[in-house]
Amino acid sequence: DIQMTQSPSSLSASVGDRVTITCRASQSISSYLNWYQQKPGKAPKLLIYAASSLQSGVPSRFSGSGSGTDFTLTISSLQPEDFATYYCQQSYSTPSITFGQGTRLEIK
Amino acid sequence: QVQLVQSGAEVKKPGASVKVSCKASGYTFTSYDINWVRQATGQGLEWMGWMNPNSGNTGYAQKFQGRVTMTRNTSISTAYMELSSLRSEDTAVYYCARCVAAHISTLNWFDPWGQGTLVTVSS
Numbered sequence: 482d483i484q485m486t487q488s489p490s491s492l493s494a495s496v497g498d499r500v501t502i503t504c505r506a507s508q509s510i511s512s513y514l515n516w517y518q519q520k521p522g523k524a525p526k527l528l529i530y531a532a533s534s535l536q537s538g539v540p541s542r543f544s545g546s547g548s549g550t551d552f553t554l555t556i557s558s559l560q561p562e563d564f565a566t567y568y569c570q571q572s573y574s575t576p577s578i579t580f581g582q583g584t585r586l587e588i589k
Numbered sequence: 590q591v592q593l594v595q596s597g598a599e600v601k602k603p604g605a606s607v608k609v610s611c612k613a614s615g616y617t618f619t620s621y622d623i624n625w626v627r628q629a630t631g632q633g634l635e636w637m638g639w640m641n642p643n644s645g646n647t648g649y650a651q652k653f654q655g656r657v658t659m660t661r662n663t664s665i666s667t668a669y670m671e672l673s674s675l676r677s678e679d680t681a682v683y684y685c686a687r688c689v690a691a692h693i694s695t696l697n698w699f700d701p702w703g704q705g706t707l708v709t710v711s712s
Contacts, residue, residue, distance in 0.1 A: 515698040517634075524684055524702035525634065531696045568634055572697045576622075576648045580634040 483507050483574050487567075487581035493589040498559045502584045504552045504569035513573035516545055516554045519583075520565045528567075529554065564588050591615040593685050593703035600709045606673040609706045611685035618666035619643040622688040624699060625659065625670045627681040635681075639688065640668060675710045682707050 484507035494500050504514065512532040517525035527536045529545035532552060542557040556563055569581040596610040611623060625637040638649035640659040647659045658671045668685060683706045686699035 513696060517699075524705050525699075526702070527698055527700040530698040530700075531691065536700065570634075570699070575695065575697055576624075576639045577650065578624075578636050580626075580636065583633045
C-alpha cells in the first residue's frame with residue numbers, strides 16, 4: 482500500500498497568516514493527489530484535485546502544488562472559517578486509495 | 590444539485606450486522622463509482638472499498654474482506670454498505686462518496702460526500 486504522511490500533524494496560526502501543509506507519498510504518485518477539508522461534525526469537502534486544480538466554489542486563497550512524492554497545500558491568508566482538519570489522499574493506486582493522517586489547523 | 594443522503598444513526602450489539610444506505614440525487618447514479626470511508630471518533634479517514642453502480646462490481650480494502658458487502662438498487666439510486674460481525678472497534682462515522690474521474694486520464698477524486706452515519710457498537 483502507498484503510505485501518505487502529512488506534516489505537521491497540528492498547526493496553530495492566526496487570521497491573515499500564510500500556512501503550508503505538506504504531504505509525502507511513500508512512492509511516486511505523479512499528480513494523483515487530492516486535498517480535503519473537514520470541519521467538526523461534518524463530512525470532508527474537496528478543495529484541490531489532481532495536485533493543483535482548485536475545486537469549483539473553493540476560495541482562491543487555497544492552492545496546491547507538487548508531483549511525484551512531495552505535495553503542499555497552501556492557504557495564502559487564513560480566514561476564520563479555514564480552521565479545520567485537512568487531509569491529503571492519493572488515488573494513484575485506485576481503487577485502493579489511502580489518506581494522510583490529517584493536519585489539524587487551530588487558532589493561535 | 591449533486592447530493593448523497595445517508596441513513597440515520599445505528600446502535601448495534603457486538604456480533605451483529607449493520608446496513609447503511611446512501612441515496613444519490615442530481616446526477617446519473619450508474620455513471621460514478623461509490624466509495625465508502627469510515628472515521629472513528631477523533632481519528633483519520635479509513636477507506637473501506639468501492640462499488641460500480643452500473644455493473645455491481647466491488648473492491649474491498651483487505652482489512653474488511655469477508656466482513657463488508659457493498660450493493661446497490663439502481664431503481665432508487667441507492668448504494669448500501671453492510672458490515673458484519675461488528676465489534677467495538679467498528680464504532681465510527683461511515684461516509685459514502687462519489688468518485689469523479691477526469692475525462693482523459695485516470696485521475697479521480699471524491700465529491701461530494703454523504704453527511705455520514707454514526708454506527709455505535711456496544712453491549
